[in-house]
Amino acid sequence: MLHIKCPHCGMRSQNEFSYGGDATIKRPELNKDISDQEWNNFVYNRKSLRGKHWELWQHLSGCRQWIKVERDTATHEIFNTLKANEDIS
Amino acid sequence: MIQSFRLENVGLINRNKKLSFKFNGKTYYGYEGDTLASALLANGVHLIGRSFKYHRPRGFFGAGVDEPYAIVQLYRNGETEPNIKATEQELFEGLVATSVNCWPSVKFDVGAINNFLKIFLPAGFYYKTFMWPKSFWYKIYEPFIRKAAGLGVASIKHDKERYEHKYEYCDLLIAGSGPSGLASAYAAAKNGARVILAEDKSRFGGTLLTSDVNIGNKSGKEWAEGVIAELKEMPNVTVKNRSQVFGYYDHNMLVMSERVSDHLATTKKFHPKQRLWYIRAKEVLISAGSIERPIVFGNNDTPGVMLSSAAKEYLRIYGVLVGKKPLIFTNNDSGYETAIDFKKNGIDPIILDTRKDPQSEIVEEAKELGINIKFSYVVVAAKGYKKVKSADIAKISDNKEDLGVIENINCDCICVSGFWTPTIHLASQSGNKTKFNENIDAFVPGISKQNETTLGAANGVYTLNETLKSSFETAHALSKKITNNDNKISFPNVVEKKSTTHDKFWCVPLPKGKNYKRFLDFQNDVAVSDIEIALKEGYRSIEHVKRYTTLGMATDQGKTSNLNGLQLVSKIENKVVPAVGHTTFRPPYNPVSIGAIVGREVGKHSKPTRKSPMHNWHEKNNAVFVDAGVWLRPRYYKKGDENLFEASKREAKNVRTNVGVCDVTTLGKIDIKGPDAGELLNRVYTNAWLKLPVGKARYGVMLREDGIVMDDGTTTRISENHYHMTTTTAQAANVLSHLEYYLQLVWPELNVNVVSTTEQWAGAAIAGPKSRDLLQKLFPNSDVSKEGLPFMGYMEGDLFGVKARIFRISFSGELAYEVNVESDNGNFMWEKIIEVGQAFKIQPYGTEALSTLRIEMGHVAGSELDGRTIPYDNSLEGLVSKKKDFIGKRSLTKEAFTAEDRQKVVGVVPLDKKTSIPEGSHLVKDSNAPLPNPKLGYISASCWSVEYDNPFSLAILKDGKNMIGKKLFVMSPLKNKVIPVEIVSSHYVDPKGERVRS
Structure with a gap:
């Protein structure tokens, strides 16, 4: 079971969190005219990376905040965690 | 019955407490402190079961976790449990056990015909034979294999025992309480670290209990007892016996199973049977020791053939002789220790040493004691069917390929020692890249991936002095890193016998004209010939060989077989062992009961049960409940002999003609506040929300980004910046997360707060043509007329002194209202509605009538909004705004959605x-x-x-x-x-x- 550092609450066990997918995906702006391809990329197309990956988790059974977690998908090593409003550098 | 193989003054058992037990219907006696295995051996019982494939007679091979054969069906306190290792099960008064995998009895087993058909049962037998004809598989082959291959029988009764889970954090978790475990626990504890020391067996000390060593002028056993006593007194130390660390998971999370009550006849009140510990450790020290390897020879599965270390353990700890005419077959000095123990207790052993001329203190001692030692000798085959009666032995040439003249000698047991295999399971599970150590012919931990260190024999270190030294040092350094303390303990003086190198010999060649079965994997009946066939058929990867032959795939996971299997593959392939590589170790190290894994989450405790504040009223009024997510909802209220169909029809009919009331507390409710709340709703729902006036409700549908309907419900504008959203019962939690996602990550500029209020409000839906008349009586001071409270209107009212929210919304399609009060007043509200409603022939209705009403009205619900439909599919396209953008809108233009x-x-x-x-x-x-x-x-x-x-x-x-x-x-x-x-x-x-x- 992973040990995830919530930037609001500190180290917590994985079972308090739920996974939310790739954190680098940006939702297209509202009312913007975009191509089918752009929209499909946003809704469906995800890279299944091996290695370092920024992803979203929600601290569901804690502060309910969505956070960004940099995790190695192969080793589960966690390098960094950020609040929702902090930018991935 | 006399325990004729019990020594009088040897062992750590409590002779003051005699225990009776039954095995296969026969009563025997043992002592407190025995295992089932030691007690049976004390009574001379060696035949315990039948093997998996050939149904050959099997006895005891080990004395602990490595045991491949002695698996029994255990009966305790009215319950039965399959696949218990007799070598691990402690004896208690009244214990009952039977053999598994034999029918009709262990002594006469019909399946043993397989033994004579073994020529037809080679590696991959199941794959090859049962493939054709295909139609035979389900009806003939599969049931036959299931019946023949089964181990024990799982109980179909509800398990009355209680199992617990516990979460713990520590600085150092130490797995194993042998020399390295004790030394490191002591050093770390003295340096102020929070330590958990786990021992699998009931007694602490590991090999210190069975070796002739001295530490600090005390015997090994005394030193171990002293250290444990001191550790138990320290507040920063948790010492646990009967506790096995079986799994090493991510981020230094380890799981340990504690057998709290398995050694007792009954579980004490308020005690669990077993407890599962989830331990998050800063550092892990693996001091799991090593397991003796067998040497492979003909019929080496005959009862009476066992590991030499097991024979020593039975003798030293339990005072039990595994035989009175022992033959010791060894390639190293360890076998001598067992022989010396026999000799000192008046038994004359014979040692067969594969080495030509070993020189060491231990060998000298054996010679001085006058033990009969035959150098360059091997056991060719064990003789006897249900028990070893004699052994064919022979001299072996220097190149270990040719056998001399075969002699037969009498013996009643053969104690085998093929040197030691470090227990690297936990290290391997942690991701440690193990490496092969040429000196000991075994894998040892290499580079760590997590914070773990392996010490002592588990790391391939077989001398006590070196083990203690590295354990003291490592534990001190690690604890210093954590606590910043620097308290060192002085290193005790260690006295141990020096041993010499082992012989790499591991498999006795077949004599000419003989084709004895030489077993590698004892539980799964994998013999040398099976591996040879697999390789002949082209299997190369050790992972494939393993799966094809089932080598190492039994419940013991190849603890005694893996390395010999690798040796064989490497020999045939003409490769070195590390080039063959070993298969991956996965948790659990040893089988764990399903009860322990499940813990308290059984039946109704597997998830919370939510009840509405009106639950007691429903119960009293004959409600039949249904699970709706985690909620219990009345399905119908039974009157007389009514069944579901009749009752729901009556209830629904009454709504259409008079008035009904339904508990709708379970609907998800989300409180939304903030100046941008309207804007949020406008983006989340498919219809327009910016112009909803205060005091009005609106029905809305929300989509996922892929255009599929996520949920529907009404949202009411309570005041300028305050909305009350309802969701379906099932989607309540998901919708909240959904809103939080957009507010926190996508549109953080929106000034809105959302919070679940599902449990804060109790709800009652009042539906039917007479509902307005009833409402007027309930709220005499409010104007609930058609004009005063129009369709989709909202007002606050006073329900006999209780503040209430009144919504004019309808799911049933009738004139209907929903009244909400704070949960604490829910029952009051409900009783008032029923009381006042009598004049209007009110009846409560359950979810079945609710469904009937909505279905015939064509109102879509969960069964249509099933995660596969878009608004159009549900005839909700009228609610999809063409003017504004919202979540999922772009997806609705997809070709398939507009077909x-x-x-x-x-x-x-x-x-x-x-x-x-x-x-x-x-x-x-x-x-x-x-x-x-x-x-x-x-x-x-x-x-x-x-x-x-x-x-x-x-x-x-x-x-x-x-x-x-x-x-x-x-x-x-x-x-x-x-x-x-x-x-x-x-x-x-x-x-x-x-x-x-x-």
């Missing part, structure tokens, strides 16, 4: 107006079409229309909008039903929606 013949919800009525239509049935054009009959749609929900008194269903049908009036067939192959039906509008009752607005 001309897109599926749509329709109504379905059977032509005979009598036959009920099963939910989930398919709709087809031609009931006689050849299979696969093209499916046009499916029945999503069915009811008995109380309005028209005939069956009515909703269906999602391809090209639904053009199918109204058409005749189709409903087919339910499961129920063997074909029903001719007519497709009608989904709005079966009151299609213009006049009643809700009346």
Whole structure:
């Protein structure tokens, strides 16, 4: 079971969190005219990376905040965690 | 019965407490402190079971976790448990055990015919033989294999025992309390670290209990007892016996199973049977020791052949002789220690040493004691069927390939020592890249991936002095890193016998003209010849060889077989062992009971049960409940002998004619506040929300980004910046997360807060033509007239002194209201509604009537909003705004979603107006079409229309909008039903929606 550092609450066990997918995906702006391809990329197309990956988790059974977690998908090593409003550098 | 193999003054058992137990129906006696294995051996019982494939007689091979054979069915306190290792099960008064995998009895086993058919049962036998003819598989082969291959029998009764889970954090977790475990625990504890020391067995000390060593002028055993006593007194130390660390998971999370009560005849009150510990450790020290390896020879599975270390353990700890004419077969000095122990207790052993001329202190001692030692000798084959009676032995040439003249010597047991295999399971599970150590012919931990260190024999270090030294140092350094303390303990003086190198010999060649079975894997009956066949057939990867032959795949996971299997593959392949590599170790190290894994989460405790504040009233009024997510909801209220169908029809009918009340507390409720709340709703829902006035409710549908309907419900504007959202019962949690996602990550500029208030409000839906009259009586001071509280209106009211929210919304399609009060007042509200409602013939209605009402009205719910439909499919396209953008809108332009013949919800009525239509049935054009009959749609929900008194269903049908009036067939192959039906509008009752607005 992973040990995830919530930037609001500190180290917590994985079972308090739920996974939310790739954190680098940006939702297209509202009312913007975009191509089918752009929209499909946003809704469906995800890279299944091996290695370092920024992803979203929600601290569901804690502060309910969505956070960004940099995790190695192969080793589960966690390098960094950020609040929702902090930018991935 | 006399324990004729019990020594008088040796062992750590409690001779003051004699225990009786039964094995295969026969009563025996043992002592407190025995295992089932040691007690049986004390009584001279060696035959314990039958092997998996050939049903050969099997006895005891080890004395602990590595035991491959001695698996029994245990009966304790009215319960039965399969696959218990007799070597691990401690004896208690009244213990009952039976053999597994034999029928009709262990002494006469019908399956043993397999033993004589073994020529037909080679590696990959199941794969090859049972493939043809295909039709035989389910009816003949599969049941036969299941019956023949089974181990124990799982109980089908409810387990009355209690199992617990516990979460713990520590600085150092130490797995194993042998020399390295004790030394490191002591050093770390003295340096202020929080330590958990776990020992698998009941006694602490590991090999210190069975070795002739001295530490600090004390015997090994005394030193161990002293250290444990001191550790137990320290507040920063948790010492646990009967506790096995079996799994090493991510981020230094380890799981340990503690057998709290398995050694007792009954579990004490309020105690669990077993406890599972989830331990998050900063550092892990693995001091799991090593397991002796067998040497492979003919019929080496005969009862009476066992590990030499096991024989020593039975003797030293339990005072039990595994035989009175022992033959020790060894390639190293360890076998001598066992022989010396026999000799010192008046038994004359014979040692066969594969080495030519070993020189060491231990060998000298054996010689001085006058033990008969034969150098360059091997056991060719064990003789005897149910027990070793003699052994064929022979001299072996220097190159270990040629056997001399075969001699037969009498013996009643053969104690084998093929040197030691470090227990690297936990290290390997942690991700440690193990490496092969040439000196000991075994794998040892290499580079760590997590914070773990392996010490002592588990790391391939076999001298006590070195083990203690590295353990003290490592534990001190690690604890210093954590606590910043620097308290060192002085290193004690260690006295141990020096041993010399082992012989790499591991497998005795077959003599000419003999084809004895030489077993590698004892539990799964994998012999040398099986591996040879697998390789001949082209299997190369050790992972494939393992799966094809089932080597190392039994419940013991190859603890005694893996390395010899690798040796063989490497020999045939002419490769070095590390080039062959070993298979991956995975948790659990040792089988864990399902009860322990599940813990307290059993039955109703597997998830929370939520009850509405009116639950007691429902119970008292004969409600029959149904699980709705985690909620218990009344399905119907039983009157007299009514069944579900009759009761729900009565309840629904009463709503249509008078008035009914339904508990709707379970609906998800989300409180939304902030200046941008309206803007959020406008983006989340498909329809327009910016112009909703205060005091008004609106129905809304929300989508996922892929255009699929996520949820629906009404949201009411309570005040300028305050909204009350309702969701379906099932989606409440997901919708909240969904809103939080957009507010926190996508549109953080929106100034809105959301919070769940599902449990804060109790809700009652009052529905039916007389509902307004009832409401007027409930709220005499409020104007609830048609004009005062119009459809989709909202007001606050005073319900006999209790503050209430009144919404004019309807799910039933009737004139209806929903009243909410704070949960604490829920029961008060409900009782008032029932009391005042008597004048209007009010009846409570459950979820079944609720469904009937919504289905015949054509209101879509969970069975249509099933994660596969878009607004159009549910006839909700009118709610999709063309002007504004919202979540998922862009997806609605997809080709499939705009297809001309897109599926749509329709109504379905059977032509005979009598036959009920099963939910989930398919709709087809031609009931006689050849299979696969093209499916046009499916029945999503069915009811008995109380309005028209005939069956009515909703269906999602391809090209639904053009199918109204058409005749189709409903087919339910499961129920063997074909029903001719007519497709009608989904709005079966009151299609213009006049009643809700009346």
